[in-house]
Amino acid sequence: MSDIASGARRRYKTRIALAGGLYIVVLVAVLWLFNTSPPTGPVRYVLAVAPALPILGIFFVTAQYLMEEAxxxxxxxxxxxxxxxxxxxxxxxxxxxxxxxxxxxxxxxxxxxxxxxxxxxxxxxxxxxxxxx
CATH class of the missing domain: 1.10.287 (Helix Hairpins)
Structure with missing residues (x-):
């Protein structure tokens, strides 16, 4: 195994950083919204699920890496x-x-x-x- 990162590994690191960053941004925004003026109705459910979406993206990115890595x-x-x-x-x-x-x-x-x-x-x-x- 070489210490030089493969193209798949470089893409994985970029994608995982983007998904992780998106998770932090969405989570902070949702926490702020729920703490300042809690939403009601269907919007409450949509916003409650929003932080989970980047986590699903992290799983997808990881699966993509495993398929791309030679x-x-x-x-x-x-x-x-x-x-x-x-x-x-x-x-x-x-x-x-x-x-x-x-x-x-x-x-x-x-x-x-x-x-x-x-x-x-x-x-x-x-x-x-x-x-x-």
């Missing part, structure tokens, strides 16, 4: 890191759900699942790659 090692390490992130998010969500249901633990909103997944995948990415050095 380097099997890079694809494999990305998928393994994603599996670690997925395992962390699902494990945490499951355990916390049972704590909420049976032990009265405070509610944690489901929108935290993606940041937990991202954290897990982000931490795992260099560790997975390091395993093969």
């Amino acid at each position: 380097d099997e090692f890079r694809r494999m390490t990305m998928v393994q890191a994603m599996l670690w992130g997925l395992g962390l998010a699902l494990s945490f969500s499951t355990v916390w759900g049972f704590l909420e249901a049976f032990a009265g633990a405070p509610l944690i909103h489901l929108y935290w699942v993606f940041p937990i997944y991202s954290f897990g995948a982000g931490v795992a990415q260099p560790l997975v790659g390091r395993r093969y050095r």
Whole structure:
């Protein structure tokens, strides 16, 4: 594997930065709107869903990268890191759900699942790659 970023990797980094930036902008705008003058009716639902759309874009961008990347090692390490992130998010969500249901633990909103997944995948990415050095 070369340290030089492939064209697919460069495109991925650009696309992921755009989707992540859009997520932050939309989330801040929606938070501001709901805190200053909460919308009502159908607009409330549309705005509530708006921050999720860039996250869906992040999944699409990641899938696109996996299809475009010719380097099997890079694809494999990305998928393994994603599996670690997925395992962390699902494990945490499951355990916390049972704590909420049976032990009265405070509610944690489901929108935290993606940041937990991202954290897990982000931490795992260099560790997975390091395993093969």
